[in-house]
Amino acid sequence: MMDDIDRKILDLLQQDTTLSTAEIASRVGLSTTPCWRRIQLLEQEGYITARVALVDRNMVNVPLDVFVAIRTNEHSWEWLDEFARLVGEFPEVVELYRMSGEIDYLMRVVVPDMAAYDKFYKELIKRVKLTDVSSSFAMERIKYTTALPLDYVGDSSKGKRRGK
Known part of the structure; x- marks a missing residue:
């Protein structure tokens, strides 16, 4: 079951997948190794399906x-x-x-x-x-994001919590 720390990790990775594990750990209040383990588990469980670069559409001429x-x-x-x-x-x-x-x-x-x-x-x-x-x-792109809302993931007070 995902907890608040996992949610924070996913949120950070959705914003910038180039963050180091140490930076993510610092921002979520963990040491590096437990943070790395959580990221690995999020990948194994399928929460993280890929890590990609977002390309500027104008730079590749598909506006x-x-x-x-x-x-x-x-x-x-x-x-x-x-x-x-x-x-x-x-x-x-x-x-x-x-x-x-x-x-x-x-x-x-x-x-x-x-x-x-x-x-x-x-x-x-x-x-x-x-x-x-x-x-x-489309005449104008008003909002675009690849980040998914994480507020709907199961209640963090239920289920097992990942180790710190």
Whole structure:
């Protein structure tokens, strides 16, 4: 069971994964070795799934977010499997969700400009049978974070506590 120290460790790592174990330990009130053990356990238990670098989208020339709403008349497992595989081949697709409601799938695509999106769109509809594709272009990114809220993790007063 995760406790408040684990939550603080995760929060720090979500903000900056380059922090040293000694720095994290200092900030959460532990010595280095117990902090290192907690981080290792958080990884083993699946709380930490990867450590990555966030790249500045403007520096790599993909400033445009396009939200693509997809409808299809195909609802078989085989079609979904093939669709997911094909979409996975497009590096421009950074997120893909199966939705409830009016839209079957929603994806976020990042591209340099409208011409690049048009090229992506034409390749997508050539490779995948879709009923309807509707694209919305983000005019401004108001909030963006990769950090998840940690307030909803189980009650820290219950369950076993990790050793200090």
